[in-house]
Amino acid sequence: MDIENAKAQMRKGVLELCILAIIEEEEVYPSDIIARLKANNLIVVEGTLYPLLTRLKNDGLLDYSWRESNAGPPRKYFKITEVGRQFLEALTTSWNQLVQSVAQTLTIQPGSKPG
Numbered sequence: 001m002d003i004e005n006a007k008a009q010m011r012k013g014v015l016e017l018c019i020l021a022i023i024e025e026e027e028v029y030p031s032d033i034i035a036r037l038k039a040n041n042l043i044v045v046e047g048t049l050y051p052l053l054t055r056l057k058n059d060g061l062l063d064y065s066w067r068e069s070n071a072g073p074p075r076k077y078f079k080i081t082e083v084g085r086q087f088l089e090a091l092t093t094s095w096n097q098l099v100q101s102v103a104q105t106l107t108i109q110p111g112s113k114p115g
Contacts, residue, residue: 011042017095018042019052020080020088023062027079053078061087 015037022028022036030049037044056062061084066074080088 011044014095015042015044015048016052016056017088017091019049020056020061020084020091023078024080024085024088027065027077029075029077033078056084060084 018037018040019033022033030046030053034044034046034049053062057064057078061081062078063081064076064078067077069075
C-alpha cells in the first residue's frame with residue numbers, strides 16, 4: 001500500500017470539517033481557505049475546494065456574498081449558515097469521539113484488554 005495515498009485519503013476525510021471550521025471564524029475567500037489548509041499541511045487544490053464549497057452551499061451549510069476587489073473582478077466570500085453551524089457542531093463532536101476511539105485503539109498492546 002502506498003503511504004502517501006493513505007495519508008491523502010485521511011486528509012480528504014476531514015476536509016469538510018476543516019473547511020467549515022475555517023469559514024465559521026469569518027467570511028472567507030477560497031484562496032484564503034487554501035492558504036490556511038496548506039499552512040496546516042492539509043493541502044488542497046482549487047479543483048478539490050470549489051466543488052466541495054458548491055456542495056456545502058447547495059446543502060444549505062454555506063452562503064456567499066460578492067465583494068469588490070482591488071485586484072480584479074468581484075470576489076465570492078463564503079460564510080457559514082445557522083444550519084452549517086449546527087452541522088459543524090455535530091461533526092466536531094463525532095470527530096472528537098473518533099479521535100478518542102482511534103487513540104485508545106492505538107495504545108492497546110497486542111494481547112491486552114482495553115481498560
